[in-house]
Amino acid sequence: MRVLVVEDEPVLAAFIADGLGRQAMAVDIAPDGLVAVEKLAVDEYDVVVLDRDLPGKHGDDVCRELAAEGLRVRILMLTAMGDVRDRVAGLRLGADDYLAKPFDFDELVARVDALGRRTGPATPPVLRHGDLVLDIGLRQVMQSGRHVSLSRKEFGVLHALMAAGGAVVSAEELLSGVWDENADPFTNAVRITMSRLRSKLDDPQVIETVAGVGYRLRGAGS
Numbered sequence: 226m227r228v229l230v231v232e233d234e235p236v237l238a239a240f241i242a243d244g245l246g247r248q249a250m251a252v253d254i255a256p257d258g259l260v261a262v263e264k265l266a267v268d269e270y271d272v273v274v275l276d277r278d279l280p281g282k283h284g285d286d287v288c289r290e291l292a293a294e295g296l297r298v299r300i301l302m303l304t305a306m307g308d309v310r311d312r313v314a315g316l317r318l319g320a321d322d323y324l325a326k327p328f329d330f331d332e333l334v335a336r337v338d339a340l341g342r343r344t345g346p347a348t349p350p351v352l353r354h355g356d357l358v359l360d361i362g363l364r365q366v367m368q369s370g371r372h373v374s375l376s377r378k379e380f381g382v383l384h385a386l387m388a389a390g391g392a393v394v395s396a397e398e399l400l401s402g403v404w405d406e407n408a409d410p411f412t413n414a415v416r417i418t419m420s421r422l423r424s425k426l427d428d429p430q431v432i433e434t435v436a437g438v439g440y441r442l443r444g445a446g447s
Contacts (some may be wrong), residue, residue: 226341226381227251227269227402231261231287232276232303241274241333248334249365249380251405258282262290268406270298271341274333275320279306285318292319299340303328338362352387354442355431359387368427378403379422382415386432386442395439 228250232238235256242252245352253268255261259272259281273291277284288300301321304311316323321343322336338361342350352359358367364380366373375383381403385394396415400408419440423429433443 226271226337226340227253227405228255228274228337229255229261229264229268229270229298230274230351231255231258231279231284232274233280234276244330244339245274245334247377247410248338249377249384249403250337251381251403253406258284261287264406265291266300267297269401271402272299272337274301274303274337277302288318288320299343301333301336301340303333335362348426352384354387355444356427357383357387357431359384373425375422375425376418378414378418379425379436381420382422385442389441391441391444393435393439393441398439427430 226249228245230241230245230252232241232254233256238254238256242254245252252345253264253270255264258279260316261275261279262282264270265273275288278447279287283413284302284304288302291298291300299321300319301324303324303326305326311323321340324336336352350361353360356369359365359380360367361384366375366380366383382399385399385402397426399415400412403418404414419432423432426432431443435441
């Protein structure tokens with residue numbers, strides 16, 4: 226899942242980005258509304274965590290523009306203004322959800338997860354493929370009843386493949402959805418991560434390489 230955190234307080238922005246990153250999300254940061262609009266015009270995000278009171282371009286204006294453009298991105302408005310009227314106003318601007326500061330981080334993660342599942346075809350919270358079970362909420366993978374310890378990137382790659390339901394996922398799509406904007410498009414990160422992921426599975430061949438196209442799970446959707 227690709228997330229853009231729009232927050233002008235550097236410490237809070239870094240805290241949110243680091244925490245979401247530990248949940249196997251690819252996270253970029255925009256320090257104000259103008260930078261957020263620029264990033265959204267270039268990259269495709271699943272969720273925007275949007276502070277309301279922003280310099281450059283107010284969060285309300287960013288939210289209003291995104292809603293008017295009809296982008297697939299979901300908006301979680303995160304702000305210190307938390308009474309009922311503020312929440313209603315934020316939702317009417319086009320936000321999909323609203324969370325007041327101070328917030329519980331587990332709740333933030335759960336809300337971002339829920340919004341991310343709404344950006345495309347519905348994805349169940351627990352994905353299964355043969356004896357592989359991936360629990361999105363717990364960030365846990367089981368195979369034949371044993372826990373498979375994966376890094377954040379390995380988890381993100383497996384999640385993308387299982388969510389694709391047998392469709393081929395290109396290296397470019399994996400790089401965009403699992404890494405962040407700082408990833409080198411010419412890097413071997415996807416290939417290296419795929420190799421490490423395969424080595425941790427009982428059957429490495431469950432992940433097929435489709436030459437010149439990408440990767441898919443063998444037998445998925447059949």
